[in-house]
Amino acid sequence: MSQASNIMRLVLLQLKGSRDKTANVLNAINKIEEAVKKHQPRLVTLPECFNCPYGTKYFREYAEQIPDGYTSQQLSKIALDNQVYIVGGTIPELGENDAVYNTCTVWGPTGDLLGKHRKMHLFDIDVKGGIRFKESETLSAGNDFTIISIDGHKIGIGICYDIRFEEMARLYRNSGCEMIIYPAAFNMTTGPLHWELLQRARANDNQLFVVTTSPARDTSAEYVAYGHSMIVDPWAKVVKTAGEGEEVLAADIDFALVEQVRQQIPLFSQRRLDLYSTEKKSK
Ligand SMILES: NC(=O)CC(=O)C(=O)O
Numbered sequence: 665m666s667q668a669s670n671i672m673r674l675v676l677l678q679l680k681g682s683r684d685k686t687a688n689v690l691n692a693i694n695k696i697e698e699a700v701k702k703h704q705p706r707l708v709t710l711p712e713c714f715n716c717p718y719g720t721k722y723f724r725e726y727a728e729q730i731p732d733g734y735t736s737q738q739l740s741k742i743a744l745d746n747q748v749y750i751v752g753g754t755i756p757e758l759g760e761n762d763a764v765y766n767t768c769t770v771w772g773p774t775g776d777l778l779g780k781h782r783k784m785h786l787f788d789i790d791v792k793g794g795i796r797f798k799e800s801e802t803l804s805a806g807n808d809f810t811i812i813s814i815d816g817h818k819i820g821i822g823i824c825y826d827i828r829f830e831e832m833a834r835l836y837r838n839s840g841c842e843m844i845i846y847p848a849a850f851n852m853t854t855g856p857l858h859w860e861l862l863q864r865a866r867a868n869d870n871q872l873f874v875v876t877t878s879p880a881r882d883t884s885a886e887y888v889a890y891g892h893s894m895i896v897d898p899w900a901k902v903v904k905t906a907g908e909g910e911e912v913l914a915a916d917i918d919f920a921l922v923e924q925v926r927q928q929i930p931l932f933s934q935r936r937l938d939l940y941s942t943e944k945k946s947k
Pocket residue numbers: 787823824825826828849850851854855
C-alpha cells in the first residue's frame with residue numbers, strides 16, 4: 665500500500681449499473697478486489713447511486729439503513745478484507761422518520777464506517793428541451809458537512825449537485841481540506857456544459873484536489889449518466905479522466921501540490937475578510 669505521507673494512490677471505479685441491486689453491489693465488490701490486486705490503492709471511490717437506478721421512483725424501493733443494510737455490510741467487509749479505504753459512492757438511505765436520503769458512506773481498512781454524507785443540495789432542475797429532474801419529490805436533504813482524515817489528509821465529501829455550490833467547497837477548504845470527493849452522475853445535458861468546468865473551478869478557487877466518480881454511460885437507462893470520472897489537481901489541471909464506459913482510473917495523488925500552489929498564489933491570506941465572509945451555520 666502507498667502510505668507515504670504525501671502520496672496517496674487512488675482508484676476510481678466508473679461502474680455500469682442495472683435494476684438488480686445485488687448484481688450492482690457484487691460488480692462493485694469484484695471491481696474493488698481486482699483493483700486492489702492490480703494497483704494496491706490506499707483509497708477506492710465508487711459512483712453516485714451505484715446500487716440503484718438513478719430515478720426518483722426507485723429511491724424508496726432501494727433504500728437501506730446505514731450501517732445495517734446489505735450494501736453497507738458488503739462495503740464494510742470488502743474494506744476490511746482488502747485493507748483499503750472506500751468512499752462508497754452513494755446509495756438511497758432509509759433514515760429517521762422514514763425519510764430517504766442520497767447518502768455516501770466512507771469505510772476504513774478496519775471495516776468501520778468513518779463518515780456518512782447526505783446530499784445537501786437536492787438536484788431539482790428544469791432545463792427546457794434538456795432535462796427535468798426533481799430529487800425533492802422523494803428525497804430529503806442532508807444538513808451536515810462531512811470531513812474524513814486519511815494519513816493526515818483531510819478530505820471533504822460532497823455529492824453531485826453539491827459541486828455547484830462554491831460556499832460548500834470553500835467551507836471545506838477553510839476547514840483544512842486538501843481534496844474534495846464527489847460521487848456524481850451528471851447527464852447528457854449538463855455534463856458536456858458543466859462537468860469539467862465545475863471541477864476545475866472548485867479546484868482553482870480552493871486550491872485542492874477535486875475527484876468525481878460517475879456511473880458509466882448506459883444509453884438504454886432512463887437517466888443517462890455522462891461518465892468521464894475525473895481527477896483535477898490544485899492547479900486546476902485535469903490529471904486523469906475516464907471515457908464513457910466501465911473504467912478503472914488509477915493515479916498517485918501528490919498532496920505536496922496543495923502547499924505548492926497555496927504558497928505561490930496565496931489567495932487564502934489575501935481575502936478581504938474585512939469586507940465579506942463565508943460562514944457555516946448550525947441547524
Ligand atoms: N445529478 C445531479 O445531482 C447533478 C447534475 O446532474 C447537475 O448538476 O447537472
